[in-house]
Amino acid sequence: MQLEMLAKTLQEHGIVGAGGAGFPTYAKLDQRADTIILNCAECEPLFKVDRQMLEKYAFEIVSGLSLIADAVEAERAIVAIKPSYRGAIEAVKTALAAFPKVTISYLPEIYPAGDEVVLIYETTGRAVKPGEIPISVGVTVFNVETVLNVYRAVNEGVSVTHKYVMVAGEVATPSVLRVPLGISMKELVAHCGGATIKEPAYLIGGPMTGKIGSSSDLVTKTTNAVILLPQDHYIVQRKTVKANIGIKRAMSACCSCRMCTDLCPRNLLGHPINPQAFMHGISQNRVFDPKPFLDTFYCSQCGLCEMYSCMQGLSPATLIDAYRTGLRSKGILPNKEEAEFSGVSDKRKYRSVPVSRLVKRLGLTKYQKEIPFTEEELTPKRVMVSLSQSIGAPAIPVVKKGDKVEAGMCIAVSPEEKLGVALHAPISGKIQEINQQYIVIGK
Ligand code: SF4
Ligand code: SF4
Structure with missing residues (x-):
């Protein structure tokens, strides 16, 4: 299919990135890309959506990926996946025979392997520079469900009206459901047999990047999970810290140990984000040095510094987000063309965080179970x-x-x-x- 025709089809059928960012897919089609990557890292703890979807719809998804690669005249398309997703890998291998441009690349079982900058480096060895986007290194990345939607729009004329959502945690029957847009979390949970505890917290999205919401939140084209947790769960406690309280805690407890910076995935890829310098800056009122504050724009909000690295229970990611939002609202932005790129750290391979260890740190072991994929129709x-x-x-x-x-x-x-x-x-x-x-x- 011609590029213009494909772009028009995707816009008219309402296709946006289903992985959480929600960027309109037609606007990502770019002929500067020589490589197209399917992001099946699925590194958020508990998540088991993309791998099951890929296993079930391998032909459709590989076909959709190949269709995009042909439209932008890319040389290759890569399914980036972790070795432990065995069912999906077998299904993809079977589908590959019909699509010579598509290959498989294996990712390490680390968090955040699905962050585009990390994913591109792991898959191609190319380093996206700070402030740049993937196309600057000739790559475009697509989410699994997005590519399935592309296939369905082009081959079946189907528009986006539903979303695959994982319902997990303190719920009677954890499931992955295909649900109509605009349905409430409360209805989803009721469909899964209801909550198993009184007054649970509703985590909308993943344990690392999701936000605490409520039962009345609605499913949109970017909703990928709702996880019910007790109000006193570690994740809920970490995600409900207010920025003003976070600053006071940083002033009294940040010991500048640098653990947050040493394990920061973007810092390890040579980007100038330095959460320790930022925390030192705010806790010591070092306002005469703006660099750590301006460097907040190079944070990916992966949450690792806050949810995993800091042994003092401080909130670098929350404070970075709050500062960055404040700076942006005043029109203060860094000059991205002058952003320092210090090169990929040779310590990176020793400082990656395995997902299995992250699951334990987050207190999620109890919820790590099979979460079956069902396409039973919900009719609100x-x-x-x-x-x-x-x-x-x-x-x-x-x-x-x-x-x-x-x-x-x-x-x-x-x-x-x-x-x-x-x-x-x-x-x-x-x-x-x-x-x-x-x-x-x-x-
Ligand atoms: S890990 Fe925590 S205590 Fe250490 S420098 Fe970072 S914010 Fe401060
Ligand atoms: S959230 Fe923390 S660990 Fe992640 S990129 Fe930002 S500063 Fe680094």
């Missing part, structure tokens, strides 16, 4: 579809209150000349409400 009576589910401009409704819609029908389009994608009805029904944030569809 009502969905609230957000108009803003991805990076870019919100979609513009093309329906009005009282209209009848069929599942899969386009209900909002992307604004012309702006980054964005269309939205489609997840269920059949009547438009009950439209406001600036949502389209509500009811049966």
Whole structure:
């Protein structure tokens, strides 16, 4: 398929990165790429979605990957996967025969192997420089579910109306479900037999990069998991620290041990982010040296410094995010062209964090179990579809209150000349409400 035609198809069928970032996929198609990578690292503890999807839909996903590589005229496409995902690897090997451009590359069982900068280095040996994006080294990375959506849009004319979501933790029947967009977490948990504890915390996303949300949060095109945990669980405690409290704790307890910097995956790849220097700067009021503060823009928010490295229980990642947000809101940005690249550290291989050790540190061993993949259809009576589910401009409704819609029908389009994608009805029904944030569809 021609590149322009593919881009138009993906935009019209509402395809965005399903792994969490939500960047419109059509805008990632770039002919400067000589290599396309399928990211099946799935390094967030407990996650078992991508590997099961790849095992079940290996032909479709490898075909979608090959289709993208052909459209951008890339020389090769690589399935980047960990050796322990045996079922998925066998399925991919069987599918590869029909796609000579596609090969498999094995990743180390470390966190965060799925961070694009880490993934590209592990897969190709190319180092993305600080402030640059993957295409600067001729690579584009795609998520597993995104590529399945590309295949379905091109070959079956199917738009994005559903999302694969893992429901895990303190829930009766942990499962991976394919659910309509706009359904609530409460409904998902109820479908999995309900919570096994009273008043659980709702972790939306992965244990490392997710946020504490609530039962009323809604599934969007980037929701990949909801994990129920006790309120006093280590992860919940770490993720609910307020920035002002985090600063006070840093002032009283940061001993400048450097563990956060020594294990920082981006620092080890030569990027200037230095959480120890940043924590020293804020805890000692060293405001005359702006460098550690400006370098916060080179943090990937992987969470390792906060959730794993710091033995004092401090919050470098949370504070880095808060400072960076504050600087950005004042229009203060680093000059990325002058960012220092110190080269990949030769200590990197000794300082990588195995996922198995991370699971223990996070107190997740109890929840590490088989999480079956089911495609049983959920049929909610009502969905609230957000108009803003991805990076870019919100979609513009093309329906009005009282209209009848069929599942899969386009209900909002992307604004012309702006980054964005269309939205489609997840269920059949009547438009009950439209406001600036949502389209509500009811049966
Ligand atoms: S690991 Fe913790 S105590 Fe050590 S320098 Fe970093 S923030 Fe400070
Ligand atoms: S969250 Fe911490 S460990 Fe991760 S990139 Fe940022 S500073 Fe480094």
